[in-house]
Amino acid sequence: MAEIQIKNVAKSFGAYQALNNINLTIADQEFMVLLGASGCGKSTLLRIIAGLETATSGEVWIGGKRIDHLSPKDRGIAMVFQNYAVFPHLTVFENIGFGLRMQKLPNDEVTQRVERVAGLMHIEMLLKRYSGELSGGQRQRVAVARALAMEPDVILMDEPLSNLDALLRMEMRAELKGVLAESKTTAIYVTHDQVEAMSMADRISVMHEGNIVQAASPIEVYRDPAAKFVASFIGNPPMNFLPATPAGAGKWQVSGQTFDGPNTDKAGLQFAIRPEDMAPAEHGLVATAKIVEPLGAHLLVTCQIDEAQFRVILDSDTVVKPGQTLTLAPQSDRVRWFDPETTLAVA
Amino acid sequence: MTDATAVGMSADTRKSGRYLYIASVAFLCAWVIVPIYFLLINTLSSPEAVNSFPKSFVPEFDFSSLQFFAGFEGMLTALKNSVIVALMTMVMSIIIGAPAGYALSRFEFPGKGLFRLLILLTRAFPLPLLALPLAVMFIQTGLDDTAFGLALVHTTLAIPFAVLITFSLFSGIPIELEEAAWTLGCTRLTAFTKVVLPLILPGITASAIFAFVISWNEVFAAAVLTIENRTLTAFLLQNLDTSPLHLKFAGGFILVVPALIFIFAVRKYLFAMWGIANR
8 A cells, every 4th residue: 555645745945936835645556647847846746755855844655654754765666767867887687676686685586576577668688788778768668667676665757758759658658557557556657748647647736836736637637627727738739718708697708609607706707618629600609710720630720719819629621711700619518617816717 | 253252262261271270280299299209219229329419210129228227226216106105196086086076066065166166276376385384394293205295295286186077977977877776775875886986987097097197297296395205206306417318218208108108098087077078
């Protein structure tokens, strides 16, 4: 059992507040992704859990034991680094077995465990090589194998795939997910790549300016963003926003159209919809097409509604020309509303 | 037409620039190599050939000068002293310099910039300025005329280089390697001995050899601080007026050769010291 609890963790570097009062619980065997733009504090949080950074305040618990005062080696964690950190003076075998040797395990057990994880990561044939003789992808496999060989309670990964090329990244993504699910370890994975986050995570914590804005399943983060930041960060292209004014109880006026919305007494809200949740119809929002990008699988149209920029994803067979007027009907169950003052979602 | 002239002119300028470049390189090489070559010729010639005129431009491969040098009274003792002092300097400057280099490369601490500047500033004081107070102090503490005392002074001279070289070596090793070692069960110390040390050992060796050469070549402090236990440089300086020409040449040769070989062996790391990337 390795449940991770992060309690009121804050970190400041001088006057700069990198993390504000983070609270997060990660269940045993859960795959948690910390997602955010660079500088949001996600790596700092990971390094605090690893013990490579000391929190200014707060507590970190792993498996019911407080570990924030322990050194990295005593925390039951293993870490995979962005630049692999494969030791250049050791063979792949000795790299993977490094932690086991430090634990003074008998030789045959080291050999057995190294061979097992090497098989898991498909690098059995590389065991005698040095890091200089490996490609980036192979080094990454060694780094993951080295972490797995420790059979840790928790595996921490800091943007492990970001130095790989796109195709390899996609391949490794699927493979990592499979291997980690099988190993039954709790995993925390830091990335700025939302596709990686969506495809691998059991749960995503979206971070922004040292705060966790939302921690939820990938589909929930996508469908029901808790704040405008999440809505505009996740999704490619992100959600569209239009200003809405009240038009009676539970009714809101958006660009001349009336929609059912939350029943609040706010002076104004923001109407939000994902680009793929719109379809041409007889009645709806009137938009002027500006840029038409055929992307193969679908058609991305950037248009204008009143003064606002608005993107829609249409079927690739749709014929649209720049300057043309479109009438777009939003799928009513996919419309979301945000409070422009708090930027939080309004139900 | 104007275009053609412009192109022609720039080609001309480039050509003459190239000649100037080659000539400068040739001149600088000659500046260094010619004296060493003469040293070589005269060392490998018989004492008679060295003292006669005109000089030959090819060595005779006669070892009588070197034999005379080896037989000269006190010479071998001086050679031995030189080696002992240089070895002590080498060990001390690494033991003191390498941790300083590690600290500079890995930790942020107040006054770091000033510390780096001060390290360089130790080379700003001319040795003659320090030699007299040092000599007095050494006599008071009984360190005068000992190999250890001289090695202390040479260590002071070598430390700035040891710190700078090791600083650049440590900086060349990603901190992630150490961090990875920590997460894999190492303490700071074992991470250092198991990961960092094997990686920088060649560079440390180079830095040590450089310290050796600094001590080996140093003459002023050696001449002032020793009387009985002279190093080779001080010994040759002392006997410069009175000794025959072939002895001077042989002594010079013995001094130059190890320094040349060592510097050649560690040149890669000396580049690294000045911040020129070597990998």
